[in-house]
Amino acid sequence: MAGRPLAAVVSAGLSRFGRREGLYWRELFVEAAIEAFERCPNLDPKRDVKAVFVGHMGESYEHQGHTAPTVADWLGLTPVQGFRLESACASSGAALRCAVMAIASNLVDVVLVGGVEKMTHRSTPEVTEFLAMASDFPFEQWNGLTFPGLYALMATAHMHKYGTTEEQLAMVAVKNHRNATMNPKAQFQRAITVEEVLKSRVIAWPLKLLDCSPITDGASCAILVKPELAKRFTDTPVYVIASAGATDKIGVYEREDMTTLLSARAASQEAYKMAGIEPKDVDVAEVHDCFTIAEIMLYEDLGFCPKGYGGKFIEEGQTEIGGKIPVNTSGGLKAKGHPVGATGVAQLYEVYLQLTNQAGPRQVAGAEIGMTHNMGGSGASAFVHIYRRGD
Amino acid sequence: MSEQAPPTIESFYKFVAEGKLMGVKCKRCGHLTVPPRPMCDKCMSKEVEWVQLKGEGEIVSFTVISVPPAQFASLAPYAVAVVKLDEGPKIPGIVKGATQPSQLKIGMRVRVVFEKAPSQQTWPQWSRYYFEPL
Numbered sequence: 001m002a003g004r005p006l007a008a009v010v011s012a013g014l015s016r017f018g019r020r021e022g023l024y025w026r027e028l029f030v031e032a033a034i035e036a037f038e039r040c041p042n043l044d045p046k047r048d049v050k051a052v053f054v055g056h057m058g059e060s061y062e063h064q065g066h067t068a069p070t071v072a073d074w075l076g077l078t079p080v081q082g083f084r085l086e087s088a089c090a091s092s093g094a095a096l097r098c099a100v101m102a103i104a105s106n107l108v109d110v111v112l113v114g115g116v117e118k119m120t121h122r123s124t125p126e127v128t129e130f131l132a133m134a135s136d137f138p139f140e141q142w143n144g145l146t147f148p149g150l151y152a153l154m155a156t157a158h159m160h161k162y163g164t165t166e167e168q169l170a171m172v173a174v175k176n177h178r179n180a181t182m183n184p185k186a187q188f189q190r191a192i193t194v195e196e197v198l199k200s201r202v203i204a205w206p207l208k209l210l211d212c213s214p215i216t217d218g219a220s221c222a223i224l225v226k227p228e229l230a231k232r233f234t235d236t237p238v239y240v241i242a243s244a245g246a247t248d249k250i251g252v253y254e255r256e257d258m259t260t261l262l263s264a265r266a267a268s269q270e271a272y273k274m275a276g277i278e279p280k281d282v283d284v285a286e287v288h289d290c291f292t293i294a295e296i297m298l299y300e301d302l303g304f305c306p307k308g309y310g311g312k313f314i315e316e317g318q319t320e321i322g323g324k325i326p327v328n329t330s331g332g333l334k335a336k337g338h339p340v341g342a343t344g345v346a347q348l349y350e351v352y353l354q355l356t357n358q359a360g361p362r363q364v365a366g367a368e369i370g371m372t373h374n375m376g377g378s379g380a381s382a383f384v385h386i387y388r389r390g391d
Numbered sequence: 392m393s394e395q396a397p398p399t400i401e402s403f404y405k406f407v408a409e410g411k412l413m414g415v416k417c418k419r420c421g422h423l424t425v426p427p428r429p430m431c432d433k434c435m436s437k438e439v440e441w442v443q444l445k446g447e448g449e450i451v452s453f454t455v456i457s458v459p460p461a462q463f464a465s466l467a468p469y470a471v472a473v474v475k476l477d478e479g480p481k482i483p484g485i486v487k488g489a490t491q492p493s494q495l496k497i498g499m500r501v502r503v504v505f506e507k508a509p510s511q512q513t514w515p516q517w518s519r520y521y522f523e524p525l
Contacts, residue, residue: 005522
């Protein structure tokens with residue numbers, strides 16, 4: 001059996017994603033945490049939770065930093081110790097990685113991990129500016145590059161080098177929207193067509209509006225415990241059997257190959273080794289589809305298909321539910337929504353549902369091994385986790 | 392600006408104000424980078440020196456931005472390319488006059504042009520470089 005457990009996920013919660021008017025992020029976090037607490041009646045949060053790790057990218061949205069104590073306070077957990085992790089859109093992937101390290105270190109035995117972002121109350125130019133802070137300022141932002149612009153640079157290069165087409169990019173959005181019709185918490189529970197994607201407004205050529213993940217409000221939460229304690233809390237734990245992180249050069253322009261996400265490649269190779277599995281053993285994966293081109297590059301860089309084959313891989317339907325390796329059954333960032341700080345643990349939430357057979361109409365039959373890949377900015381950071389269904 | 396200027400981003404843009412595109416070369420391993428770095432990211436040497444670059448190269452990727460950040464709103468749509476300079480380093484820059492993807496091609500030759508910062512500009516008080524087709 002693959003993979004020594006590093007930590008056990010005994011519960012998880014997710015707020016509804018979308019436009020959540022009139023709520024502050026701390027209130028969204030409470031919504032996610034209440035679900036995690038209610039799913040786990042054997043957990044007494046005040047007594048059991050020994051540390052809080054929260055991913056949160058930006059204090060600009062609400063003029064509110066100092067995230068960890070705010071979360072601990074609103075969850076009634078004061079004076080528990082807390083940590084806020086920032087790694088752009090991989091903030092809660094970073095929080096998850098730290099939570100696993102904390103448990104594996106034996107210094108704490110029960111940890112609450114999560115992430116949050118409240119974005120939709122700010123104007124699109126403001127959000128664009130806040131997000132852009134995660135890219136290189138003196139060369140990228142200074143030359144008018146936005147996040148869609150940076151991924152567009154990767155897309156142009158990928159299309160040129162491998163013949164990837166705009167239609168293939170569109171197919172990623174179509175698949176993820178279709179999956180989101182089966183996810184009651186998704187921001188867009190609406191199917192779309194390739195035509196609609198191709199005809200949507202150009203944001204940064206060759207990327208159109210429907211190639212881009214949306215601006216979203218949301219929060220995610222999970223309870224991690226030492227593997228030996230799992231059965232005290234639940235009969236159906238999910239084990240984290242690999243946890244890895246990696247970085248890439250902050251400037252996309254300086255990377256040797258703009259068609260490769262080095263951080264995904266490095267983190268996943270380490271994770272596969274740690275878990276003792278190969279890419280073909282993964283039954284279900286949530287990957288960071290902030291833009292359609294990202295998902296295509298990730299098929300390649302996470303080893304699901306050979307380099308350059310990503311466009312064909314989506315076209316062949318290999319990543320559909322029922323395909324060789326279902327990717328983003330939740331709807332992904334594209335259709336479930338992308339409250340940036342919440343995304344990493346929101347991916348864990350989906351894999352938790354899948355590996356405990358609770359994913360409803362989007363359930364991948366017999367899923368035993370799951371994977372999450374959470375990426376920061378233009379790929380300058382990445383966190384990969386691999387999970388195994390508990391026995 | 393002299394060649395004794397510290398190997399910093401601030402110095403790079405001061406050179407840009409003088410119409411010079413400068414890179415930094417590691418004296419130990421010869422690695423050449425734009426932007427400048429106080430320490431070579433290949434061999435970790437702190438012995439680096441400024442080198443002037445010719446300012447010509449070819450487009451390795453590009454995009455045309457239709458939804459810009461607020462401060463670039465008046466320019467949109469505008470093209471940004473990553474250019475591999477003939478000396479090796481790659482840098483991004485706006486391609487003057489290009490507003491359609493059909494105007495650009497990977498492999499197209501371009502050269503750098505400079506524009507002095509307006510005197511009233513708030514931080515950062517940097518001049519700009521752009522590209523134009525050769």
